[in-house]
Amino acid sequence: MTALTLVIKSCYRDSVALLMLARTLRATAGVSEVAALMATDANKALMAQSDLLTSDAAAAGPNDLVVVIRATSAGEAERAVGQAADLLSAARRPAEAGGRPLPRTLESARRHLRGANLALISVPGAFAAAETLKALRGGLHVMLFSDNVPIDDEVALKRLAARKGLLLMGPDCGTAYLGGVPLGFANAVPRGRVGIVAASGTGLQQVAILLAARGEGISHALGVGGRDMSAAVGGLMTLPALRALAADRATELIVVVGKPPDRAVRESVIGTLRELGTPAVLAMLGRGVEPGQDGAITTVTTLEDAATAAIAMLRGKRWSPEATIAMTTEARIEETRKTLTARQRAIRGLYAGGTLAHEAALILESLLGDVSSNLKPGVERRHHIVDLGADEFTVGRAHPMLDPGARIDAIARAAKDPEVAVLLLDVVLGYGVAADPAGDIVPALEAARAEAAAHGRGLAVVTTVVGTRDDPQGLAGQIARLEAAGAWVLPSNAEAVRVAARLATG
Amino acid sequence: MTTPSVHVLRASVGVVERLRTAPREAGRVHSVFERALNIDWHDGRLLTLQSPGPLLAPFAATLARLPRSCAIVPGLPMWRRGDVLTLDGVVLDPRGTAAIDPTMPEARTSPGSVFAVLPTAPSVAKGLASEIGCRARSRLADGVSRRDPGAFIQGALGLIGLGEGLTPAGDDCLVGALAALRRFTPSWLDAHPEIRTTVEQTAAVATTTVAHEFVAHALAGRFAESVVDLLTADSADEIRCAATRLLGSGATSGADTLCGVELALAALRNRTS
Numbered sequence: 001m002t003a004l005t006l007v008i009k010s011c012y013r014d015s016v017a018l019l020m021l022a023r024t025l026r027a028t029a030g031v032s033e034v035a036a037l038m039a040t041d042a043n044k045a046l047m048a049q050s051d052l053l054t055s056d057a058a059a060a061g062p063n064d065l066v067v068v069i070r071a072t073s074a075g076e077a078e079r080a081v082g083q084a085a086d087l088l089s090a091a092r093r094p095a096e097a098g099g100r101p102l103p104r105t106l107e108s109a110r111r112h113l114r115g116a117n118l119a120l121i122s123v124p125g126a127f128a129a130a131e132t133l134k135a136l137r138g139g140l141h142v143m144l145f146s147d148n149v150p151i152d153d154e155v156a157l158k159r160l161a162a163r164k165g166l167l168l169m170g171p172d173c174g175t176a177y178l179g180g181v182p183l184g185f186a187n188a189v190p191r192g193r194v195g196i197v198a199a200s201g202t203g204l205q206q207v208a209i210l211l212a213a214r215g216e217g218i219s220h221a222l223g224v225g226g227r228d229m230s231a232a233v234g235g236l237m238t239l240p241a242l243r244a245l246a247a248d249r250a251t252e253l254i255v256v257v258g259k260p261p262d263r264a265v266r267e268s269v270i271g272t273l274r275e276l277g278t279p280a281v282l283a284m285l286g287r288g289v290e291p292g293q294d295g296a297i298t299t300v301t302t303l304e305d306a307a308t309a310a311i312a313m314l315r316g317k318r319w320s321p322e323a324t325i326a327m328t329t330e331a332r333i334e335e336t337r338k339t340l341t342a343r344q345r346a347i348r349g350l351y352a353g354g355t356l357a358h359e360a361a362l363i364l365e366s367l368l369g370d371v372s373s374n375l376k377p378g379v380e381r382r383h384h385i386v387d388l389g390a391d392e393f394t395v396g397r398a399h400p401m402l403d404p405g406a407r408i409d410a411i412a413r414a415a416k417d418p419e420v421a422v423l424l425l426d427v428v429l430g431y432g433v434a435a436d437p438a439g440d441i442v443p444a445l446e447a448a449r450a451e452a453a454a455h456g457r458g459l460a461v462v463t464t465v466v467g468t469r470d471d472p473q474g475l476a477g478q479i480a481r482l483e484a485a486g487a488w489v490l491p492s493n494a495e496a497v498r499v500a501a502r503l504a505t506g
Numbered sequence: 507m508t509t510p511s512v513h514v515l516r517a518s519v520g521v522v523e524r525l526r527t528a529p530r531e532a533g534r535v536h537s538v539f540e541r542a543l544n545i546d547w548h549d550g551r552l553l554t555l556q557s558p559g560p561l562l563a564p565f566a567a568t569l570a571r572l573p574r575s576c577a578i579v580p581g582l583p584m585w586r587r588g589d590v591l592t593l594d595g596v597v598l599d600p601r602g603t604a605a606i607d608p609t610m611p612e613a614r615t616s617p618g619s620v621f622a623v624l625p626t627a628p629s630v631a632k633g634l635a636s637e638i639g640c641r642a643r644s645r646l647a648d649g650v651s652r653r654d655p656g657a658f659i660q661g662a663l664g665l666i667g668l669g670e671g672l673t674p675a676g677d678d679c680l681v682g683a684l685a686a687l688r689r690f691t692p693s694w695l696d697a698h699p700e701i702r703t704t705v706e707q708t709a710a711v712a713t714t715t716v717a718h719e720f721v722a723h724a725l726a727g728r729f730a731e732s733v734v735d736l737l738t739a740d741s742a743d744e745i746r747c748a749a750t751r752l753l754g755s756g757a758t759s760g761a762d763t764l765c766g767v768e769l770a771l772a773a774l775r776n777r778t779s
Contacts (some may be wrong), residue, residue, distance in 0.1 A: 005667045010580065012537040012539075012672045012714075012716070014539070014671055014756065014758075015631070015669075015670035015671030015672070015675070015756075015758045015759075016758065018670055018671065019670060035676075036716050037633075037669075038667070038671070038672070039714075040666070040667025040668070040674060040713050040714065041667055041712050042633075042665070042667040042668035042669070042674070042676060042710055042712070043633070043666070043667060043668065043674065044667065044712075045638055046633060046636055046638060046668070046669075049636070049637070049638070062667055062711070062712060062713050062714050062715075063714050063715055104574045105571070105574060106575075106627055118642075123541075123543070123641060124754055124755075124756065125751070126560055126751060126754060127541060127557050127558065127559045130550040130557070130558040130559065148751065148753075148754045150747070328574060388766065423767065452663060455776055
């Protein structure tokens with residue numbers, strides 16, 4: 001083993017940047033451990049404990065950044081130190097594209113791209129309102145990716161947008177499609193005749209990929225932010241979004257995705273849809289929602305049903321909700337159950353997509369009774385669903401669609417629990433997410449199944465892949481990687497949840 | 507052709523005065539971040555210029571627009587020209603700046619009501635979770651709950667400079683604990699001036715320049731707006747909202763600060779019970 005040190009005098013990087021640097025270097029061939037810290041006395045003591053305090057690190061001062069790399073050979077350590085230096089200097093250089101510096105303000109971006117009519121804003125929440133105000137005042141539609149925007153600011157900004165005839169998608173709008181252009185976390189889906197208004201990013205993605213799998217495409221998909229249909233915001237963007245889609249010649253049917261809205265907002269949405277006359281599917285995922293049809297408006301209770309109902313309506317067919325399990329699936333359920341012990345009755349849902357986690361909790365609740373999740377406060381129950389994209393998991397680290405660390409930890413913890421029968425997961429593909437989401441978690445899944453086997457237990461891994469064959473990661477390859485690790489991949493989240501419920505309870 | 511000026515919108519009381527009384531060579535750029543510039547001010551302390559929003563530090567000023575240029579690098583001087591300041595040709599106009607008091611006011615209530623609704627800090631930073639970090643946090647909590655300044659100082663010195671980041675997690679945690687103490691038991695801190703003296707002297711040499719600045723201000727009772735907002739919030743909803751805003755500040759600084767607030771509130775609760 002060799003340890004090499006890179007010391008950069010008076011170098012300042014934030015903790016997330018240093019954690020990402022350390023993570024990248026740890027994945028480098030031959031590297032066994034990395035420390036990337038300011039060289040304070042306390043941090044030197046930490047490095048000494050890990051046997052990483054080299055003489056160079058010991059000589060550095062508290063305003064110096066030290067990167068210490070332990071590797072199996074001197075050559076590998078030197079290569080990793082070179083990589084660290086490159087990564088740190090790349091972070092210092094101003095961003096460039098095509099040899100030109102990228103704009104760093106909204107004003108300079110407009111000068112670079114005259115005629116632009118949309119700003120995608122992704123800055124920390126405390127600054128998002130000010131940037132959005134600038135964009136709206138400048139006559140730009142806005143996709144506001146940032147979260148943690150105070151609700152009073154959201155209302156004021158949306159009122160301004162409405163007065164100016166502009167769309168403000170968000171805050172916390174993760175996915176949209178405008179004129180065939182995917183924005184944010186989005187799958188490669190064909191253009192088509194379904195318009196979507198969504199208060200949920202992964203909900204929108206699930207519907208879009210299920211439509212694509214059945215040969216239908218998206219005209220436009222407008223995210224409105226998770227709170228838009230609340231009483232406080234009053235559907236300030238949902239209603240203009242519905243009108244915009246109804247006025248679009250390519251849109252033949254509208255799907256509305258979200259959680260159950262405030263009662264008055266729901267009435268406004270339904271009233272507006274009736275007035276517009278465009279056929280619509282309402283997928284408002286919540287307790288007490290009854291599926292059914294009222295004129296040209298069909299209400300569904302799952303994202304899968306939203307897609308199948310939309311297709312039936314477009315093709316002039318009758319639709320009724322189906323939650324059946326195929327015979328072949330039944331057979332596999334029985335086979336898998338034989339590998340579980342009598343004590344294994346619990347489901348752990350470990351989700352990257354918030355709406356998919358919410359949908360899983362709702363379906364499981366309807367099938368199995370009490371289900372807990374981090375989406376609602378309360379005591380943890382036998383069946384527990386975790387949205388790993390929630391704030392408590394993403395402070396100081398990237399979203400789980402980019403950084404699998406939190407999910408890998410959670411998989412390892414669940415594997416140690418002798419009552420857990422099923423790990424229920426989503427794997428989200430598309431633009432903006434990790435390059436190999438399945439590959440990122442496969443080693444953890446293999447280790448989890450091995451851990452269970454070492455204790456004489458089986459462990460079922462049930463997952464759905466939210467992706468299309470045109471996504472940059474490749475749908476078939478991602479499914480193959482998961483299946484090779486023993487995971488059972490189902491075509492929709494709803495179906496995965498139903499199978500998980502059967503596996504856990506028989 | 508005239509150079510457009512950028513207004514200094516808000517600043518802490520001390521920063522307003524420092525901007526007003528700066529000499530010709532007011533300071534030099536210390537470090538450059540996406541949303542903030544730290545300036546080595548002529549008085550030997552730091553001063554932060556940031557984008558619009560809550561004051562990120564008790565030594566910060568918000569500008570209507572943060573100057574952006576490849577030429578703004580560490581070492582670049584900032585000049586005074588009459589009533590205004592210039593940085594890389596951009597005129598910064600501090601006239602009419604709103605002064606914000608970053609001092610933590612003393613509470614009239616017990617810490618229990620805040621502690622009861624405070625959301626749990628997310629997973630503890632690696633440095634704070636280390637053996638050294640756990641020991642230091644435990645000593646700090648002991649010091650608060652047993653009213654033992656010696657134990658508190660030992661814990662504080664163990665946290666200074668510990669862990670990840672430009673402001674190491676340990677310093678953020680200490681600042682959070684000092685904020686809670688300044689809010690709910692300022693007389694204890696004031697009765698033990700050795701806490702301020704020893705901790706400040708150590709921070710001056712044992713942590714980064716930026717972290718030292720935060721710790722020094724915290725020892726004097728001054729904090730970032732999000733920290734003051736959290737501890738002075740009136741209702742459970744306001745506390746949760748303020749905690750969310752605090753968690754969004756810095757890369758992990760908000761979470762580490764919240765960890766310190768929780769630690770001190772829990773220790774104070776033990777003391778009162």
